[in-house]
Amino acid sequence: MTWPTLDYEDRAWVSTIDPGHLSVYERLRTSRPYRAAVVPRIADEAVRVGPAATEISEAATQDVVRFDEQMAALPVPMPAVLLRTESASSSQIEHLTTNTRNLAMASIGIDSKQNAELVAANVRAMTLAFEAGAQRVDAASLLAVHRALLGGSEPDVAGRWRTEQVWIGSHAAYPHGADFIPPHHERVPDAIDDLVTFAGRTDLPPLVQAAIAHAQFETIHPFTDGNGRTGRVLLQSLLRHRGLVRHATTPVSAGLLRDPDRYFRALTAYREGDVDDIVHQVAQAAMTAAANGRELAAHITEIRTRWREQITARSNSSAWALSDALFAQPVVTAEHVSRTLGLSDRGARNTIDVLVRDGVLTPATSAKRMQYWQAPEVLTAMDEFARRAGRRR
Secondary structure, three states: OEOOOOEEEEEOOOOOOOHHHOOHHHHHHHOOOEEEEEOOOOOOOOOOOOHHHHHHHHHHHHHHHHHHHHHHOOOOOHHHHHHHHHHHHHHHHOOOOOOHHHHHHHHOOOOOOHHHHHHHHHHHHHHHHHHHHOOOOOHHHHHHHHHHHHOOOOOOOOOOOOOOOOOEOOOOOOOOOOOEOOOOHHHHHHHHHHHHHHHOOOOOOHHHHHHHHHHHHHHHOOOOOOHHHHHHHHHHHHHHHOOOOOOOOOOHHHHHOOOHHHHHHHHHHHHOOEOHHHHHHHHHHHHHHHHHHHHHHHHHHHHHHHHHHHOOOOOOOHHHHHHHHOOOOOEEOHHHHHHHHOOOHHHHHHHHHHHHHOOOOEEOOOOOOOOOEEOHHHHHHHHHHHHHHOOOO
16 A cells, blocks of 8 residues: 655765776766665554455464464473574575574584574574563664674674665665665664654554564665664564564564565565555565474474483483473583583583483584584474475575
């Protein structure tokens, strides 16, 4: 349905490139102004969604509420598992891929691949947002999420609104001819304030509001990097803030990942005045993700039931607590177990030995300096979730 479209303004471009490195055409092109978007104010805008988008968003809302309740009722820590799957899927949309094992290693400080470190940062950002989301969604919380996301990899820009022009597509050195040129950085703070006001409304269906807020955030593009991942955290924060989810993360990004090109086209359509497509995409993604999440939960519950028969420890043994903790963190060190369960180093190692003996954990390295163990069945279950969520197009 009709939605305010972007306006545009001319902005002068000051090139930092030696003119000798540009062609005659490029020198002429960059001597002219470029056209930057000016986002409309949406804080008090009436939201009218078409019948088809309304129908699927209402169905998705009911499904997400059921999913949240189902996950909270399980004897395994599904909220932690789902938060990790959402973070990994959101990162994969940006072509930051890793497997469950490497992500689990990075999460407890074991040297891992760079992508795993970046995805682990996304898990921390998502955790921060989920904890704060019930109380507030504001500029400070968005900056905090971005700081958690990029503080380790890009500390100079982490947690700061951008102070330069950015663009999508075209030449890396100048914005002229880009596919999309977000607002000039001088406009970012006011645009974010308007978005935060929109996010604070209570007169809109939560899923519709979250989808629109996400699209508006991506249009503002307030950071030099990490906009997509931060924007999808915002979507989750709003679902939490509005009470649609109370216990677990519905891994919407896992649904969007099935056809990211269509997701990106929906963002483009939003900028052209159509909210229906992004609402439809988010709603469909939520239902797809809930179905995948239920399959993962069934698989993990089966593993837990089997472990309860395999483990031969005493009823008061810390091995039982560790076995449940492995669903949230399927790679462990003695130090991690000691810290998590409040055990001595010797006690932690004894607990690990019990689960190795009973076939729950396997040693992942023989190195004395940094020993760690993994739960292969949990790693397989989560990797299978990722494969089901993987790109279809």
